Amino acid sequence: MKKKVSLKDIAEIVGVSTATISYVLSKGEENRVSPKMAAKIKKVAKELNYQPNQIAKSLKSGRTFTIGLIVADISNPFFANIARIIEDEAKKRDYTVIFGSSDESEDKSRDLIRFLSNRQVDGFIIAPTEKSIDQIEQLKAQNIPFVLIDRYFPELETSYVVINNYQAAYDAVSRLIDTGHSSIGVISYSQGLFHMRERVRGYKRAVLDHGLNFKKTWMKEVSYANAKKEVEAAIDQLVSKRKEVSALFFATNTLAVHGLKHIDRLKLKVPDDVGVVCFDQGEAFDFYYCPLTYVKQPLVELGTAAVNILIDQISRKNKGYSRTSLEAELIVRDSCTRLEKHMDV
Amino acid sequence: MKKKVSLKDIAEIVGVSTATISYVLSKGEENRVSPKMAAKIKKVAKELNYQPNQIAKSLKSGRTFTIGLIVADISNPFFANIARIIEDEAKKRDYTVIFGSSDESEDKSRDLIRFLSNRQVDGFIIAPTEKSIDQIEQLKAQNIPFVLIDRYFPELETSYVVINNYQAAYDAVSRLIDTGHSSIGVISYSQGLFHMRERVRGYKRAVLDHGLNFKKTWMKEVSYANAKKEVEAAIDQLVSKRKEVSALFFATNTLAVHGLKHIDRLKLKVPDDVGVVCFDQGEAFDFYYCPLTYVKQPLVELGTAAVNILIDQISRKNKGYSRTSLEAELIVRDSCTRLEKHMDV
Numbered sequence: 001m002k003k004k005v006s007l008k009d010i011a012e013i014v015g016v017s018t019a020t021i022s023y024v025l026s027k028g029e030e031n032r033v034s035p036k037m038a039a040k041i042k043k044v045a046k047e048l049n050y051q052p053n054q055i056a057k058s059l060k061s062g063r064t065f066t067i068g069l070i071v072a073d074i075s076n077p078f079f080a081n082i083a084r085i086i087e088d089e090a091k092k093r094d095y096t097v098i099f100g101s102s103d104e105s106e107d108k109s110r111d112l113i114r115f116l117s118n119r120q121v122d123g124f125i126i127a128p129t130e131k132s133i134d135q136i137e138q139l140k141a142q143n144i145p146f147v148l149i150d151r152y153f154p155e156l157e158t159s160y161v162v163i164n165n166y167q168a169a170y171d172a173v174s175r176l177i178d179t180g181h182s183s184i185g186v187i188s189y190s191q192g193l194f195h196m197r198e199r200v201r202g203y204k205r206a207v208l209d210h211g212l213n214f215k216k217t218w219m220k221e222v223s224y225a226n227a228k229k230e231v232e233a234a235i236d237q238l239v240s241k242r243k244e245v246s247a248l249f250f251a252t253n254t255l256a257v258h259g260l261k262h263i264d265r266l267k268l269k270v271p272d273d274v275g276v277v278c279f280d281q282g283e284a285f286d287f288y289y290c291p292l293t294y295v296k297q298p299l300v301e302l303g304t305a306a307v308n309i310l311i312d313q314i315s316r317k318n319k320g321y322s323r324t325s326l327e328a329e330l331i332v333r334d335s336c337t338r339l340e341k342h343m344d345v
Numbered sequence: 346m347k348k349k350v351s352l353k354d355i356a357e358i359v360g361v362s363t364a365t366i367s368y369v370l371s372k373g374e375e376n377r378v379s380p381k382m383a384a385k386i387k388k389v390a391k392e393l394n395y396q397p398n399q400i401a402k403s404l405k406s407g408r409t410f411t412i413g414l415i416v417a418d419i420s421n422p423f424f425a426n427i428a429r430i431i432e433d434e435a436k437k438r439d440y441t442v443i444f445g446s447s448d449e450s451e452d453k454s455r456d457l458i459r460f461l462s463n464r465q466v467d468g469f470i471i472a473p474t475e476k477s478i479d480q481i482e483q484l485k486a487q488n489i490p491f492v493l494i495d496r497y498f499p500e501l502e503t504s505y506v507v508i509n510n511y512q513a514a515y516d517a518v519s520r521l522i523d524t525g526h527s528s529i530g531v532i533s534y535s536q537g538l539f540h541m542r543e544r545v546r547g548y549k550r551a552v553l554d555h556g557l558n559f560k561k562t563w564m565k566e567v568s569y570a571n572a573k574k575e576v577e578a579a580i581d582q583l584v585s586k587r588k589e590v591s592a593l594f595f596a597t598n599t600l601a602v603h604g605l606k607h608i609d610r611l612k613l614k615v616p617d618d619v620g621v622v623c624f625d626q627g628e629a630f631d632f633y634y635c636p637l638t639y640v641k642q643p644l645v646e647l648g649t650a651a652v653n654i655l656i657d658q659i660s661r662k663n664k665g666y667s668r669t670s671l672e673a674e675l676i677v678r679d680s681c682t683r684l685e686k687h688m689d690v
Contacts, residue, residue, distance in 0.1 A: 049483075051463055066443070066464065074432060077628065080425035087419060087446060096464055098411070098441045101432060118396055119411065119441055138394075261631065283422070286606065287633040 005048040013044050025050065067310060068116035069099040070109065070126045072224075077282055078253055078297075079127070082149070085303030086125060093311050095122075104189075104224040106131040117144065122314045125149055125306045130192035145313040147322070149306045151195040159313065161305045161324040165195045168295045168328035169202025172277040173249050175293060176336050177210045181247040181275050185218040185238045187231055187259060188251035196221075199251045199279065218245055222255070231258040239274050240266050247275030247336065253282040260288060276335040291333035298326050350393040358389050370395065412655060413461035414444040415454065415471045417569075422627055423598060423642075424472070427494070430648030431470060438656050440467075449534075449569040451476040462489065467659045470494055470651045475537035490658040492667070494651045496540040504658065506650045506669040510540045513640045513673035514547025517622040518594050520638060521681050522555045526592040526620050530563040530583045532576055532604060533596035541566075544596045544624065563590055567600070576603040584619050585611050592620030592681065598627040605633060621680040636678035643671050 007025065011018040016037070023032045024041045033041070067090055071079035083099060090097050098121060100112040109129045116124070123145035128136055133153050139146050140158065152160035176184050184207065191197040200219060207214045218238060222230035238245045250256035256278035263274060270276050270290040277293045285292050309322045352370065356363040361382070368377045369386045378386070389395075412435055416424035428444060435442050443466060445457040454474045461469070468490035473481055478498050484491050485503065497505035521529050529552065536542040545564060552559045563583060567575035583590050595601035601623035608619060615621050615635040622638045630637050654667045 051459070064464070073429065074419075075422075075425045075429035077420075077422065077425070080420045080422070080428075083425075083444075084418065084420035084446060087444065091445070091460070096443045096445070096461060098443050099428075099432065100436070100441070101429060114396070115436070116441060119409070257628070257631070264632075283602070283627070283629040284631055286602070286629055287609075287631075289632070289634060 005045075005050045010041065010044050010048065010050060013048075014041055016041075063122050063314070064120045065095050066119070066121045067095050067097050067307070068113075068119070068121035068124045069097050070102055070112050070116070070124060071099065072104050072127055072129070073101045074099055075101075076254060077284075078280055078299075081299050082303050085300055086307055089304045089307040090311075093307070095307075095311065102127075102129050104129045106135070110135050113139065123147075123310045125310055127151055128153070130190060145310060147306045147310045147313070149302060151193055154194060157321055159309055159322045161302055161309065161326070162195065163297050163302070163326045163328045165198035165328075166202040166205075168279070168297075168330070169199040169249070169251070170206045171202075171330045172279075172293070172295050173203045173206035174210065175330060175332060176247045176249065176275055176277055177206065177212065179275065179336050181336070182212050183218070183245040184212075184214070184247045184249060184275075185220065185234070185245040186249045186251060187220045187222065187234050187255050189224055189227070189255070190221050196251060203249055215244070227255065228258045231255055232262045235259055235262050235266070239263070239268065245274075247277075250276070250278040253278065253280035253284070256280075256292070256294075257282065257284050260285075271335050271337055275337075277330075281331070290335050292335040293333050294331050296329045296331050298328065301326055350390075350395045355386065355389050355393065355395060358393075359386055361386075408467050408659070409465045410440050411464065411466045412440050412442050412652070413458075413464070413466035413469045413471075414442050415447055415457050415461070415469060416444065417449050417472055417474070418446045419444055420446075421599065422629075423625055423644075426644050427648050430645055431652055434649045434652040435656075438652070440652075440656065447472075447474050449474045451480070455480050458484065468492075468655045470655055472496055473498070475535060490655060492651045492655045492658070494647060496538055499539060502666055504654055504667045506647055506654065506671070507540065508642050508647070508671045508673045510543035510673075511547040511550070513624070513642075513675070514544040514594070514596070515551045516547075516675045517624075517638070517640050518548045518551035519555065520675060520677060521592045521594065521620055521622055522551065522557065524620065524681050526681070527557050528563070528590040529557075529559070529592045529594060529620075530565065530579070530590040531594045531596065532565045532567065532579050532600050534569055534572070534600070535566050541596060548594055560589070572600065573603045576600055577607045580604055580607050580611070584608070584613065590619075592622075595621070595623035598623065598625035598629070601625075601637070602627065602629050605630075615680050616682055620682075626676070635680050637680040638678050639676050641674045641676050643673065646671055 007018050007021045011021045020033055021041055024030045024038050025045055030038045069083060069086055073079060074083060087097050098116055102109040102112060106129050109132045113135055125147050127150040128148055133156060136156060136158060148158055148160040150162060152158060152162055173184060186200055186203045188196045188200055191200055220234035250259050268274055279295045281294050281296060305324050352363050352366045356366045365378055366386055369375045369383050370390055375383045414428060414431055418424060419428060432442050443461055447454040447457060451474050454477045458480055470492050472495040473493055478501060481501060481503060493503055493505040495507060497503060497507055518529060531545055531548045533541045533545055536545055565579035595604050613619055624640045626639055626641060650669050
């Protein structure tokens with residue numbers, strides 16, 4: 001391996017001591033030399049392609065300037081977009097991002113936290129899986145900085161950045177009701193996840209506040225591992241076989257993708273046969289024949305807030321917990337206008 | 346911060362020397378103690394939640410067990426899927442993945458390589474941008490292990506994992522011709538990127554081999570930064586205004602997404618008004634009314650090969666260059682059957 005350029009090499013060329021070079025290039029104490037000398041040192045360092053040794057720097061500072069990002073699945077567009085935003089924001093603050101996908105498994109999540117901790121990440125941004133509260137408690141006990149994103153545990157004091165899922169769901173379902181639907185089903189992931197529970201709570205409240213009712217059988221919870229089949233079964237039961245409901249609220253983009261594909265296979269038409277609102281925009285929906293009404297999450301705000309809160313914690317600028325709840329926006333389009341259209345007639 | 350559990354803490358509990366603990370937990374020299382003692386030490390380490398200090402380990406081994414992954418954009422589904430595959434494969438071999446997005450900019454790419462090098466990644470997996478050949482040459486000169494993915498520089502000896510883009514494009518365009526199209530346009534990114542040049546070369550060869558011709562104006566190159574507008578202009582010219590071509594070959598999934606949205610806005614029908622083949626499947630196409638004929642890249646093989654070649658290089662198991670070119674598969678569906686249908690009549 002080609003020998004790396006050292007501070008000594010630069011010192012020899014510039015004709016000053018290694019200590020002087022170190023003030024400028026390693027210690028951030030540039031004011032101890034003249035501006036002219038500082039400029040000269042930086043120029044030579046650049047010409048020689050000098051690379052500071054981050055490991056040595058880390059040992060001194062106790063920091064690695066690395067964030068561990070744990071999401072459910074980096075290939076899911078929601079998390080891929082968040083990851084891109086977190087990457088950009090972290091870069092601005094000189095941090096790199098290591099990522100891992102938990103597949104909503106508590107075991108994988110535990111394994112990842114341990115794995116990334118061993119890499120001495122300075123802190124974590126985590127979309128916590130169901131039943132991972134003990135893992136999060138352990139991070140707290142170890143005083144490792146972290147921010148939860150997308151979901152959190154209300155019973156545990158932590159920093160988090162989430163959206164107001166209750167309100168977003170309430171608005172989405174209210175919209176369905178306003179357009180004339182009186183029997184509405186909801187398809188969500190397991191309500192062990194707090195954000196899912198909130199979305200279903202918003203659904204229920206909206207239905208009751210409008211003087212309508214729901215049946216327990218209209219609230220379908222599917223498992224992450226077997227989502228596709230279970231979404232299909234739910235639609236078969238709620239819409240296709242018995243027409244129990246006239247509209248569906250999908251609690252995530254992936255659930256909506258599975259659902260709409262099945263609705264298409266059944267030759268049901270949106271919004272004429274079934275009204276639809278869903279969470280999150282997806283590229284997948286761009287070509288859907290009926291533009292969907294959806295809850296638009298403020299992804300940029302979510303990602304940048306998470307990075308900045310975390311880095312402030314790492315730098316001890318922020319000693320307390322930071323809790324951020326952002327409002328989402330309902331984008332109203334054609335997928336829930338059936339009855340409104342009828343009313344226009 | 347809670348004091349971390351040290352080897353000494355474990356030694357005191359087990360009642361042996363710190364050196365003995367170190368054989369088992371740090372040095373991988375477990376055979377120097379009895380199997381029973383090794384098991385006991387591991388049990389206590391687990392109970393105390395002992396975390397080896399990766400920085401110290403890194404200083405000893407000179408490795409960080411971290412891979413730097415540089416793609417064009419982690420939020421692009423093609424790269425998000427590759428990233429997930431690379432993550433899973435790296436994890437199997439005890440490596441973490443740091444990622445960065447170059448946005449196809451040579452400056453951002455240079456910056457990222459420097460940034461991740463400073464984090465002492467053990468090696469890189471890079472989808473190189475146009476004009477980044479000097480950056481790749483520098484990595485070579487510095488003996489930093491790396492594998493190029495998706496694209497490579499034929500004039501530079503490096504390890505790479507790519508697909509046979511020429512053949513894949515040849516097959517896709519041949520399919521259009523076989524179904525009766527004789528005037529075919531191609532929309533690609535700048536041909537400064539080798540994989541783009543190969544895809545266009547495959548297009549040309551297929552057209553000529555079938556005794557047809559093309560015009561230079563049928564080969565549209567768009568810039569990464571302004572792709573949407575330029576794709577729209579290309580379609581306006583080739584299909585909408587003058588009907589110069591009866592079919593289009595889109596050289597990437599993002600170009601196809603832009604193109605199909607514009608084709609829809611123009612109220613043109615696929616395949617009746619314009620035949621289409623494209624590169625890569627995308628979730629975005631799942632709801633397109635006309636199932637698309639597309640080139641299916643072997644993503645799992647691409648990602649796993651890249652990780653394994655890189656780690657073998659890092660471990661010095663592989664001293665030469667490893668060049669892997671995989672074949673893609675053409676998935677034939679309805680978007681290029683127009684004239685075939687007509688011929689059936």
